[in-house]
Each structure stands twice: as C-alpha cells, then as structure tokens.
Amino acid sequence: MAESEVREMPERGNAPLVRLDPWAETDFDLLRRINAPEMTEHLGGPETEEKLLERHRRYVDIVGKGTGRMxxxxxxxxxQQVGSIGYWERVWHDETVYETGWGVLPEFQGRGIAAEAAVAVIALARAERTHRYVHAYPSVGNPASNAICRKAGFQFVAEFDGEYPPGNAIRCNDWRVDLTTELTAEA
Structure with a gap:
C-alpha cells in the first residue's frame, strides 16, 4: 500500500468505521494529545518534549526503513483523528517479529475503535509477508488493552516481566497473532 493510501475497515456490529492514515509530519499535535497522563498511565507516564519529538521522528521515518508502519x-x-496505531520490528525470544501498540484518546474510548484499528493493522502486517507473528504487550494492569487484544483476535501466550520505558519495571501479557493464518476476531 502506498504511503498516501488509507485502509478503511467495514463496520462490524456497533463498532465505528475507522481509517488508518500513514503517520505524517502534521501528526505531532495528535502525539502530544496521546502523551497525556491518563493515556500513559500503564506506560510509565508522559514523555518529555524531547522524547516526544524523537518518537514523532521515528513514526515519520519508519516506512522508509522498511521495519514497520505507524x-x-x-x-x-x-x-476526526482519534488515536494512533502501528507495528514495528523487534526481536522476541530470538525471533524477529512485529510488535503493535495503540492509543485512543479518552473521549473516544469504549467504542470499539482500538479493536477495529488493531484488526486493520494486523491485516496490513499480514500483507507484508515478512514475519510470522505480531505481538502486543499490554500491562497486566490494563484491562482495556487486554480486552482489545482478545476482541481483535490475539491469542494469549504468557505473562512476563518487562521494562517500559527503559528502567521502568512492568508486568505484561504477551498476546500474539499468527500472520500466516486468517484472523478470526470477535464480532
């Protein structure tokens, strides 16, 4: 899919219709809004302006590197822009996989938007035909993100002790989708 193309997902049940737009230079304000304390509660808190600028640059540049998409x-x-989602390469248990993560602004949460976007991003990662798995690693204390994983068709693998951001201990769940099989998300 070209950088200027978008991915629209058909409506399922009461879930809203969403579109994924490639991350652009103009999306920095959205990233600032996502960096709010209530949005980063399970991720070690808001990032500094410097770290946020670094993150924005990574999001803009990732497509050119061929290591994922935001x-x-x-x-x-x-x-209306309501959040962000993407996938990127990482090494997990000696295997290169995709990791995914998302954030939906508080006023739009609870409507099925993140699950709809997760299904769309899984389809895009699957179309890359690069890695077998895409993983999500929500905190065990984040029931909303764990529910999104279930709804989007991820399979639970295990709990593990991780760090995010570096230096911040976090207990996470490992959720995984096999990109070589068709997705069966909950309706």
Whole structure:
C-alpha cells in the first residue's frame, strides 16, 4: 500500500468505521494529545518534549526503513483523528517479529475503535509477508488493552516481566497473532 493510501475497515456490529492514515509530519499535535497522563498511565507516564519529538521522528521515518508502519486512527465519517496505531520490528525470544501498540484518546474510548484499528493493522502486517507473528504487550494492569487484544483476535501466550520505558519495571501479557493464518476476531 502506498504511503498516501488509507485502509478503511467495514463496520462490524456497533463498532465505528475507522481509517488508518500513514503517520505524517502534521501528526505531532495528535502525539502530544496521546502523551497525556491518563493515556500513559500503564506506560510509565508522559514523555518529555524531547522524547516526544524523537518518537514523532521515528513514526515519520519508519516506512522508509522498511521495519514497520505507524498510522493515525481516523474516525469516519467525521474524519476526526482519534488515536494512533502501528507495528514495528523487534526481536522476541530470538525471533524477529512485529510488535503493535495503540492509543485512543479518552473521549473516544469504549467504542470499539482500538479493536477495529488493531484488526486493520494486523491485516496490513499480514500483507507484508515478512514475519510470522505480531505481538502486543499490554500491562497486566490494563484491562482495556487486554480486552482489545482478545476482541481483535490475539491469542494469549504468557505473562512476563518487562521494562517500559527503559528502567521502568512492568508486568505484561504477551498476546500474539499468527500472520500466516486468517484472523478470526470477535464480532
């Protein structure tokens, strides 16, 4: 899919229709809004402006590196940016896999937007035909993100002790989707 293309997901049940737009230079304000304390509670808290600028640069540049993709989540039909999602390479248990993560602004949470976007991003990662798995690692104390994993068709693998950001201990769940099989998300 070209950088200027978007991915629209058909409506399922009461879930809103979303579109994933490739992350752009103009999305820095969205990243700032996602960096709020209530959005980063399970991720060690808000990042500094410097770290946020570094993150934004990584998001913009990732496509050119061929190691993943980042998107803004756009709510249709209003074309309102409501969050971010993406996938990127990482080594997990001696295997290169994709990791995914998302954030939906508080006023749009609880509507199925993140699950809809996760299904879309899994389809995009699957189409790359690069890695077998995509993983999500929400905190065990984040019931909303763990529910999104279940709803989007991830399979629970195990709990583990991790660090995020570096130096911040966090207990996480490892959720995984096999990209070589078709996704069966909950309705």
């Amino acid at each position: 998107f803004s989540i756009v709510l249709l039909p209003d074309l």
